[in-house]
Structures are given as structure tokens and as C-alpha cells.
Amino acid sequence: DYFWAKIAGNSDHSLVAHLLDSAAVAELIWQHYLAPKGRRQLDEASGGRGRDLLVLLAVWHDLGKATPAFQSKAVAAGRPDLLERVMQAGLSRPSTSTAQFKKWPHGAAGAVIARAALEDAGAEGWLWVPALIAGHHGRYESDLWESRGRFSRAHGDSTWESAQQRLAQVVASRVGIRLDGWALVRPSRGVQLALGGLLVMADWIASSDAFPLLGGG
Numbered sequence: 001d002y003f004w005a006k007i008a009g010n011s012d013h014s015l016v017a018h019l020l021d022s023a024a025v026a027e028l029i030w031q032h033y034l035a036p037k038g039r040r041q042l043d044e045a046s047g048g049r050g051r052d053l054l055v056l057l058a059v060w061h062d063l064g065k066a067t068p069a070f071q072s073k074a075v076a077a078g079r080p081d082l083l084e085r086v087m088q089a090g091l092s093r094p095s096t097s098t099a100q101f102k103k104w105p106h107g108a109a110g111a112v113i114a115r116a117a118l119e120d121a122g123a124e125g126w127l128w129v130p131a132l133i134a135g136h137h138g139r140y141e142s143d144l145w146e147s148r149g150r151f152s153r154a155h156g157d158s159t160w161e162s163a164q165q166r167l168a169q170v171v172a173s174r175v176g177i178r179l180d181g182w183a184l185v186r187p188s189r190g191v192q193l194a195l196g197g198l199l200v201m202a203d204w205i206a207s208s209d210a211f212p213l214l215g216g217g
Helices: 015-033 036-044 050-060 080-088 098-103 108-120 129-135 144-150 158-174 189-209
Strands: 004-008 011-014
Touching: 004 015, 004 080, 011 015, 011 080, 015 050, 015 158, 036 189, 050 108, 050 129, 050 144, 050 189, 080 098, 098 189, 108 129, 108 158
Parallel strands: none
Antiparallel strands: 004 011
């Protein structure tokens, strides 16, 4: 809970809370919004676990905020105490390489973290999944794994990487998703884009300031 996700004046919303908020919205989308054909298509891409696929994307979409590039933004936002909270958790202090930080968006960083988590879990057929996380603000990236090396200070050293993987594992577990042995199948480009749209929908609803203590705060 030491990572922050959103700042609104003197209030803040933790990253864990925002990820779980988004997962809860994705669950509702799966249950009450998706047409049967949409649920069937996601099931076909995930070994019958379409709900898990949508919820996993939602609960992982902002993993890239657990990086020096994002967490250091608290200082410019007038909340240096939030960065200090991260430092007190034992992570290394970010460098002052702000030019590099601005070029490493949290969507791209989140895709890299998700890839590492899926690899570690021994999941199969997932190569198309991280791109949806990278593109949840509308820009789909390629070759992110290779880019990670060029943005090492922005992404974080081993202390940050350990925390990132713990976060990925904890939030997936909190929403009842097991990754080990999961075999996915790349769906059509249209289904991928639709799934990306559902992810954006879940994030926007969970981020709305129409929900006190849930979104903007």
C-alpha cells in the first residue's frame, strides 16, 4: 500500500486500491454488460477463463505506476511525503534523470512488469496480453522488453523490480486469479481491440470522481 496512484489536493488513493477498484468494475462489466458472444470470445482466448482474463488486465493495468518514473511525480504534485513513504519501505531513491522518466510512461512499464510476472508463472500463449496494458491510454507500443534496458533508472533497480512482482502477485491473488499453468490463445485483432476497450472502460469508471473515496480521491 505504499505506492500511490492518484492525488487530488491533499488526498491520495493508493495503487493497490485503484487496481482493485478497476478489477471490481471489470467484474461488473463481465457480469452485466458483455453480450454472451463477447464472453464466449474471451473464454475462447483464455481456456474458458474469460472473466479472469478481463479482470487480470484491469487489476494489472497500472502496475507501471510502481516505478521511480511515476512515483517521483508526487514531488511536482506537492506531495513529497508520498515519495518518502515509498523510500521508507526500503526501495532505492529515484535518480533525478527526469528526461528519461518522461519517456517511460506507466503503460509501457506496466507491460514489462506483466510480461515478467507471466513468464515467472509459466503461463503460455500470453505474448499479446502485455500490449493491451501498454495501450490502455490509447497508444499501443512494441518492443517494450528491449526498451526496458534503456530506461532502467526510470523503471527501477532490483529493489523496485521485487516490489513490482510482489504487487502483481498480490493483486492477482486478491481477485482469485491463478497464473501458473494458464494457457491462452491469441484471438483476432478485433477481439484484442475490443478487450482493450473494455479495459479502458473499467479504468475510466474506477477513476471517476463521481465515486467518493474510490476514483479521483
